[in-house]
Amino acid sequence: MKQLKKSVYLLVTFTMLYSCGNNTEKPTENAATTEAQDVHQNTPLGQASVVDETSDPNILQVAIGSKDHSTLVAAVQAAQIEHILANAGPLTVFAPINAAFDALPAGTVDDLLKPENKAKLAEILTRHAAPGSYNEDALKKEARKGRKLYMATGDYLDVVVEGDVIFVGGAKIIGTIQTSNGIINVVDKVILP
Numbered sequence: 001m002k003q004l005k006k007s008v009y010l011l012v013t014f015t016m017l018y019s020c021g022n023n024t025e026k027p028t029e030n031a032a033t034t035e036a037q038d039v040h041q042n043t044p045l046g047q048a049s050v051v052d053e054t055s056d057p058n059i060l061q062v063a064i065g066s067k068d069h070s071t072l073v074a075a076v077q078a079a080q081i082e083h084i085l086a087n088a089g090p091l092t093v094f095a096p097i098n099a100a101f102d103a104l105p106a107g108t109v110d111d112l113l114k115p116e117n118k119a120k121l122a123e124i125l126t127r128h129a130a131p132g133s134y135n136e137d138a139l140k141k142e143a144r145k146g147r148k149l150y151m152a153t154g155d156y157l158d159v160v161v162e163g164d165v166i167f168v169g170g171a172k173i174i175g176t177i178q179t180s181n182g183i184i185n186v187v188d189k190v191i192l193p
Helices: 002-020 031-042 059-064 067-079 082-086 098-102 108-112 115-126 136-144
Strands: 091-096 129-131 159-162 165-168 171-179 182-187
Touching (some): 059 067, 059 082, 059 171, 067 082, 067 091, 067 098, 067 108, 067 115, 082 091, 091 171, 108 115, 136 165
Parallel strands (some): 091 182
Antiparallel strands (some): 165 171, 171 182
């Protein structure tokens, strides 16, 4: 935490000094500017870069700690959207297990993880997130009312209840975890367009 405060202080100081100057010459590089630039380039944006071991874990931290979601975490990191899963929320994430990614056609995950497919991967992952808190009871309520669930991509997914089983966009919910910034609904398949 001290390192983060020091880095933020250096970045703010550099920004103030740079913006207050009225000359058009390029500022000379010194240790403070180099360190501030390194911190900016080497840490994820937003709350994902905050190290906090006293608060309840957020969606990103829970996913990172789950052996069943290592493929999802790798995809989130490749798409560079960690900050979305760590922000205040509330957010509901439908988190496919590793087996769900394994069920995709051979080579699909490897292809999506390539840097040139970052935007496509981010869109697919964003389709798994809904603004708001939707635990199983809330999802059943949406289904009873015949509503579709609004996703962060702007898409709407069907919510279907069959007995005690809930499906969102065709993916079966197999578990629910409350986090500090929302809800993780663990699902058995990847929700594709």
